[in-house]
Amino acid sequence: MYRIGTYTDQILNGTRISSLGVRGDTASNAWAADAIGIANAYDPSTADDIGKVYGYDDAGNIANIKMDSQTRQLRNISKALSQSSRRPAAIQGGANLTTTQSTLTINVPSEGLYYITDSAGNPIMIGTKSGNANIMKNDAKDPQWRTLGVAVVKAKSVRVDKKVQVQRNGTTVGKDGTTNDPVGVTVGDTVTNTVEVTVPNKQAASAVKFKLIDQPKGQTYVKGSLSVRLKNAPQTDITADAIVYDGTTQNNAKSIPGDPALKTADNRPADPDLAIPAGGWGIDGRNLLDKYSNRTIVITYRMTVDKASITDPANNTVHTYGTFTDGIRFTTITDQDKVDIKAYDFTLRKVDAGNVNTLLDGARFQIQRNGKWMNLDWNTGKWSDAADQGSATVFVTGDSNHDGTVDNRDDASQRGLIRFKGLGYGTYTVTETREPAGYASYAKPTFTVTIDDAGTSIQYRGTGTVPNLTGRLDNNTVQVKNVANLTQLPQTGGVLAFAFWLACAMPLFAIGGMMAVRGARNRRDALMLTHDGGNPAA
Template sequence: MKASFKKAIAAAAAAVTALCGMAVGVGAAAADDSTPPHYTEYASTASGKLTVNAPNGTTGHTLTAYLVAAYNKDYAAYTDTDSAVTSGTAKAGNLNIDTFRYVVHDSDETAIENALTTAGVTAEASGSQTAAEEGLKSLTGVSATSPYGYDVNTNTASAQERKFADALAALLNDTDTTKKWTPSISKDLTLGQENTLTPEGLYLVIDTYKQDDDKVANSTQSVPMLVGTTFATLTVTDENDPNKNLGVGTIDMKNTTAPITKQVVGKDGTTPNNHPSYNIGDTVFFQLTTTIPDFTGYASDPTLKSATTRLFNIVDTFQDGSFEAQKVESVTDKTAVDKTTNQPLALNPGTDYDVTGESTNTLTVDLKRLVNGAAGAQTGWKAGDEIVVIVSATLAKGATTTDSPNVDAADKTGADPQGNYNKVELNYSNNPSDNSKMNNVPGPTVNVYSFNLNLNKVGPDGKSPVSGAGFTVKTGETTYKFTKQTDSATGKVTYVVDNVSGTTDQVLSGEDGTISIKGLDAGTYTVEETKVPSGYFSGARPTFTVTIADTSYQNDKTNNAPKGTADGAGDDWLTGLTYTTFTPDFFNLVTQDNADKDGFTVKNVKSVTQLPKTGAAGIAFFSFIGLALIAAAAFFAIRARKAAKIA
C-alpha cells in the first residue's frame, strides 16, 4: 500500500518539483489570444507559488520560467471517506493522484514530444490526454548518486527528467525554425522571493548568467531546471508526517561557486606569517587555496583540444620589479587521500596541471588536465576538494622598502604602497552549455615588507658632511653583503642587501655624508665603522646596534585563508615600525636623529681632544690624557737621568 502511495506522490512531484535537481520558478503568463479548446477545457487558471533560493549567490543571475504544462483545473485532495485513506495508502488532504493530470498547450505540444523522445520516453495519447501529457507523467527522477540528474562530474544525463529538461532547453535556441520552441507562456523570476505564477503547473526555468564588470560575482550558470508550482488548493505532505510539507514550489538553484584565497606563510607552507618582513634576497612563500567547482553537467575533453574542455586555473600576479625567481613549489588535493602514503594527494606537473610564467610577474597554475581527466591525471578527486598551491618568490633588488608604516590608509586591505604586493585570481567554466565562458574571481592581495637604514656621517662640528667613511652591518655572526646602486639622474648611491651575489660588505658615505641601506628584515643589527677617512682620528671608530622592530600589523579579517591556530590569515598591513639603539657606541659619537625613527648621525673627529668630555668617551679622553702625561713624565725622567750621568 505504501508503494502505491509513493508512486502517486512521485507522479505528483513530477508536476511539482524536479526530482533530478533541475529547479526554478515562474510567474504570471501571457497566454495566446486564441487559446486552444483542449487547453481551455482542462487547464487550471488558478495561480501557484514558486520560490527559487540561491544559496550560492544571486549576483549576475537572471531566471526565466517557461510553462511546460498547466495542472488540470479539477484535481482534488483525498477525503476521509476515500478508500485509499480508509485503507491506509493515502492521507486525507493530500493530492488524489487519480484526479491529477497535466495539460499541455497546443503550441507547446511538438517541442515537448520531441524532448520526451530525446529523453527516451515514448507515450501515446489516451482518452482526452495527448501523447505529451501522458509522457510527462512517466518521467522518472534522479537517484541520490546522480546530482542534478547527471552522473557525478559528467554531463551524462542519467535521469529522464534531466534528459528532458536539457533537450527542451536546447529547443529554445534551435537554429532550425521547424524545431525551435516558442513557449506559450514565460515570465522572469525574482530569486529568493515567492513568485506567483499563472497558471499553476510545471515549468522549465532557465538561468542566464553574466558576471558583473567589477568581477565580484563568483558563481556558475545553473543547469536547466524542471519544477512545479504549489497547488492552489492543497499541499503535498510527507506520508508519515502530515505536518511536513514536501517542499513543492520551493527549490535551490543548481549552480556552484569556487573560492580563492591567498596568504603569506612560513617555509612549511602552512603557518600564516603575520609579521611579513624580509631581507631583500629572502625567499617568500605564499599559500593559494581554492576548491574544485562542481562540473556536474559540463562536458569534458581529455585531449584538451576542443571547445568542451573545462577551464580551471589560478593566476598569481606579483608586483612588477619586487619579485624574481617565482615558481610553484607544490600542488596538493588536501581532501583526497593518497592510498599509498595515506597523505593528502600530491598532484603532479605535466599530468595533473601545467605551470606557465615561472620567473615572471604572472604565474599560472592550470588544472584543466585534472578536471578533464587527461591521460595520466589523478582520478580520485571530486567536486569541493580543497586544492592548495604553494608558490615561492625571491624578494628582488627592485622591491619597495620603507622606514615608516602606512598608518593613514582607512582600509588596511589590498596593495599597500609601502609594501610589495602579490595578488591572485581564479578562472573556471561557468556555463554548462559553453565551457569557454568562465568566471574571473579575484582573491586577496597580500603584502610583504623590507626596511631602510640611513646613516649620516659628519665632522667634529656635527654638520659638515664626511665622505669615504666605511661601515659594516652584521646580525649575529653574519656580515651582510651589498650591491651598490647609483641613481643616474641624481648620482645618489644606495646599498641594497645582496647576501648571495653582493660585491662588498662595506658601505661608504657619499659626498653628502649619507649612507642609504635598503632591504633589511626586522631585527637587531651591529653597525661598525671600519674605514676612517684620511685626516680623521682612527682611534675612535664607533660600533653600535640598531633594532628595527615591526611592532604592529593590522590583519585583513576579510581574508578567509586557512588560519590554523593563528589569529588571522597571513594578510597583514604594517602599522607600527620603530628604530632604537640599545647599545650606543663607546665614544658617544652616534646620535639618533628622531626618537624611534630611522636616521642615525655618526660623527668623526680629527683628534682625541675633540671626543666628548662626558660619559665613557670622557673617561677615555682623560685616561688618554693621563696616559700621555705619564708617558711624558717618564720620558723627561729618563732624559734627566741621562743628563745627570753625563754631568
C-alpha cells in the same frame, strides 16, 4: 528576492499537493511577459519557445514550464527574468540577504513562486510550501515528488586564498600582504608562497574546466619549486596531476590552450587561451578536476623578490578560472587574491659630534643580518649574504655614485649620507669600519636597525663602546657622530669615555703615590738626624 506570483486553487492531500495554480499581479505579469519574449528570442527556432496557455496569465505560464522535460525553457526563462528591464522591486526584506551559515531562511509575505539571484547573478526559482503540504509532482508524468520551500544551490566557486609564508619570532606564519597584515621582505630574498583553493565541483555544479594563473610584479618564480597537496593530507603529494606551465615546461608553451568549442550564452569564448605571465606560472587543472573534485588543495612555490619599496611594492596575484555548463551553454567563474610585499629604506647621516650641522664624507660602513655580512648589487638593488666581511659591500658617506671615493662626480646634496634601500623585516647591525679623515679611530660607532613588517616603526640603537654616538632623527633617518679628539667623549658618554678618563687618572694616581712615598722617606730621614746620638741635628 522577487515574487513571480501567488498560489491559487490549491488541492492538498496531507503533505502532498495534488495541484495548484500561480497568478501574478500587474507588476509581476509585466515582468513575466517581457521575460518570456526575451527567452523566446534566444533561438530562432520556435521549438524551445515558452508557450501561453489559455486561462493562464504570464506568471502562470512560467509556473507551467515542466521541470523534467523542459529544462532548456527553464534555463532560458531564468536568464531572461534577470535581463528584463521590467523586473519589479524586491519583496519586503528580500534585498541584500546574507548568511555565514550553510543555509539561509527567508520569510516571504505570501505563499507562491519566487525568483532569487545570488551575488554572482545566478538565478534560482523556488516555490514555497502550501500550508503543511510541501511536496508535489510537476504533472502526472513527473517521475518524482519534489520538495517545495527548499532550494539546493550548486556552488559554482573557485574562491582562492593566497599567503606569503615567513619566519616571525621563530615561527612560520602566513601573511596576507594587505594594509592590515603587511609583510616586509628584503629585495633579493626568496619567499615561499601558498595558494589554497577548492577544486570546482564536477558532479554537483557541472564543472568542466579548472585553471590557475600566477601573475607577479617585481618577483620571479623559482622554476621547479611548485608542489601541490591535499589540504587535510599534508603528505599527499599530487603535483604530478597538475599540468604546470612556466614558459619552459610543456614544450616551452607560452599559454594554456583553451577549448574554442565552449561558448557562453552570448556566444563568446568561455574557455580562452590563458597567457603565462613573465616570471609567473600557470596550471591546467583538468586532471585535478577529474580526481579531486570539490577537494581543497594547497599549492606551494617560491618567488624571488627582484624589486620592492614602500610606495611601489612587489606583488603576486593568483587568478583562478572555473568553467561550468548547464548542458548547453558555458559560464566561467573567476577569482583572484593578491599579496603585496614591501621593502624599506633608511638614511644614515654622518656628523661631527661637536657640531651636528657639519656633515662628514668618507666614513665607511658595512651591514650584517643574522650574523652574516651583506652584499648589495648596485645594478639590481638585490641583497645577498657575503662569504665574509672582506667580501661584503662597503658603504661610504657622500659616495653617491658608489665608486668607493668621494669627489666632484658625486651629488653634493648627498654629502655625509648613505641610503640603505630595499630592506625587509628584521634586525640589522651597521658597523663603522673606517672613520672620516681627521677623526678619532678609537671611537667608531656601531648600531642596530630593527624594521617591522609595516615599516612604520623603525628603531635604531647604538651598541659597543660608544652607544651614544647614535641617535634616531625620525623613522627613516639615523644620525651617527664622530669625535675629533678625546675631549668630546665625556659629552657622549659610554664605556670608552670612562675608560679614557680612568686611563688618564691612573698616571696621576701613580705620581701622587710616588710623591707620598718620597715625602715619608724624607720625614724618616729628618727624624733620624734629629735623634742621632741624642744631639740636636745640625
